[in-house]
Amino acid sequence: MRETFHGELTRLREQLVAMCALAAQAMQQASQALLTADLGLAEQVISGDTALDQARGNCEANAHSLLALQAPVAGDLRSILAAVYSAEKIERMGDLAAHVADTARFSHPNHAVPADLEDPFAELGRIAAGMADRLGELIDQPGVEGYAELNETDHAVDALHAQVLATITGSGWPHGVRSATSLALLARFYERFADQTVSVARRLDFATTGEIPT
Amino acid sequence: MRETFHGELTRLREQLVAMCALAAQAMQQASQALLTADLGLAEQVISGDTALDQARGNCEANAHSLLALQAPVAGDLRSILAAVYSAEKIERMGDLAAHVADTARFSHPNHAVPADLEDPFAELGRIAAGMADRLGELIDQPGVEGYAELNETDHAVDALHAQVLATITGSGWPHGVRSATSLALLARFYERFADQTVSVARRLDFATTGEIPT
Known part of the structure; x- marks a missing residue:
């Protein structure tokens, strides 16, 4: 029974790792679609999000079965509770990547991001996708505490987010109000994506240690 | 054992109902602070958010104990899984109400919302707080399916959200870029607050029926 249980737990972990890979890819592709005004790629990210929704449902169903059949303590x-929590957050990461792709789609054939903000958005995309990948590694290696590390990376995201907001709300913004509001929401999607990875890492540390990291 | 278990489940439910009341009050007060530029009230909402954070931790700990000690199926x-899910979403509602209050605080002594948008934001605040109150009632009456109802109310929130965005991105917006970006994010806080209530109602329906409502 214990043998089976730990095998099932490993399987649940593998599902979460696969979800992280999907979320990382979605964010990487959404950012690429955004910065190159690639409508086809944007639509691929948006329609591909159902895979994460389904994967989350599968994780939950498996976690539910494990709780009901094995009554773990x-x-x-x-x-297992961390897995349920993680699946929900990673699904949300997919939603946020799809929101980024949706911004690209909505602006097409124009570029949603003006040339002077391409660098910070490219950096936001690179860091955010990297955080999702790193989260997958942390899930794959139970016992490794990753909250402090991802929280540190999140500071870089917050700084870029602040930089974008300062640029679009500073005097001399030449691209108008519509562009500014779109970019403010866009920056927030990246920031929230990064936040989810930190939340999951925090929960994984709790699962490992029994203490909520501060 | 069953007797105790259902008593504990009722207690968990009561904690969630209390959390909904806190979230509804936070959103009502945050909106009032926003529309009257009331710095004191805004700060009260922001500092009061820790109560929801703690309540969520208590709910989780109780749910955890119930799972470990009673091994329910x-x-x-x-x-119980719905309670864990709900506690997390209701805590997030508190965060979003605090974000609204933070917008009021940041703009003080100016009003964050210009006079021509006071009506839709007042309506957003009224509906959002009402959704949190209604969610509390639904949690208090297990077996009543509320997803369809809250989803319907959410359409009104989406329409107001779209109206605000159309106003601030329309030609002739007289209040500048900084105000527009702030208001776009603000409208999103209300929209996300409402979304959480719908998510929770959906999960409660699932707990009742065993089927995810579509």
Whole structure:
């Protein structure tokens, strides 16, 4: 029974790792679609989001079965609850990547991001997708505490987010109000994507140690 | 054991109902602070958000104990997992209300919302707080399916959100870029607050019926 249980827990973990890879890819492609005004790629990200929705449903169903059939306690129970929590957050990351792609689609054939903000948005995309990849590694290696690391990376995202907001709300913004509001929301999608990875890492640390990291 | 279990489940439900009341009050007060540029009230909402954070932690700890000690299955298991899910979403509603209050604080002594948008924001605040109150009632009455109802109310929020965005991105917006970006994010906080209530109602329906409502 324990053998089976830990095998099932490993399977649940593998599902989450696969979800992280999907979320990272979605964010990488959404950013590429955004910065190159690639309508086809944007639509691919948007329609591809259903895969993450389904994967989340599968994770939840498996976690539910494990809880009902194995009645785990202590660290095992924390791990399963962390998996449910993680699946929901990673699905949300997919939604946010799809929002980025949607911004690209809505602006097409124009570029949503003006040339003078391409660099910070490219950097936001690179860091955010990297955080999703790193989260997958952390899930794959239970026992490695990753909250402090991802929280540190998140500071870079917050700084870029602040930089974008300062640029679009500064005097001399030449691209008009519509562009500014779109970019403010866009920057927030990246920031929220990054936030989710930090939340999951925090929960994974809790599953490992039994203590919420501060 | 069953007796105790259902008593504990009722207690968990009562905690969630109390959380909904806190979230509704936070949103009502945040909106009032926003529309009257009331710095004191805004700060009260922001500092008061820790109560929801703590309540969520308590709910999770109780749910965790119930899972570990009682090993529930089927509908009881779904109810506890729904409680964990709900606690997290209601805590997020508190964060979003605090973001609204933070917008009021940041703009003080100026009004963040110009006079011509006071009506839609007042309406957004009224509906959003009402959705949190209604969610509390739905949690208090297990078995009543509320997803369809809150989803319907959410359409009104989406329409107001779209109206605000259309106003600030339309030609002739007289209040500048900084105000527009702030208002676009603000409208999104209300929209996301409403979304959380719909998500929770959907999950409650699932706990009741075993089917995800479509």
